[in-house]
Amino acid sequence: MSEAGALISYVDTIGEILKDVPAKFEANLRQIDHLEKETNDLIHALELLDVDEEQAAQYATDIRKNRLERRRCKDENVVLKPLYDFIKLHPKLAKEMKTCHEETKRACKLLKGRFYNPRVRTDLIEKFEKAKEAQEHG
Template identity: 30%
Template sequence: MGNLADVEQTASIINNAIRDLPDTFNKNKNEVSQLENEIQDLLHVIEFSSFNAHEGWKLSKQLKKARTKRRTLKNENEQIEPLLSFCKKTRNYLGELDDVIQDIHQVKKNQKNRTYRCRVLEDLQNKF
């Protein structure tokens, strides 16, 4: 089937992206903010407390984990951001897109159950 392996699946992916990307962007922003506060806590512990090498290593690992997660979320948001205004503008059409997906589903169902009735060569009808 052409370039689109499954038109219904493609339409659903578009629908989900329009619906979910703005919320994902905001959730990521909130989590980045939380992680930045966590990073500041860790940096202040390092700055103002005394610790042995093992404790320093554990603090370093916590800091790395928080910064890696923060970077992942920021990178994701950098990719989402160009789509945000499009998603916000098209959110009003989600109901219509849901209807389109249902129509595609019905067409696929009809195609699966398609039959043919011979018009002239009726003796070939039993071949179907």
């Protein structure tokens, strides 16, 4: 990959992070809330309903799965929180990064199509045209 291509890839990645981190963090918060309510339902079922041992064991298994998923979401948010807070502190950053991405792509396209036209040494015109064709094809 060319240096320009790598730069565009980096800018793409930054743009994806600016979009994905808040979405993932907030989705985790919603999931945590849902899981906590589900745990509450299961605990109250054990406490208040007349259930046999098999059903009680199933509720306990469900609670364990629920708590493990809740812990996974919370742990992920611990890692995402500093970046989430930074992104929220700079709400224009994602838009500015998109503009930067577009300008970077435009600059790379301009550089790729750049061609020199001799002004004085007209004997070099044909050589420069051949060089341009070779660059375009390969």
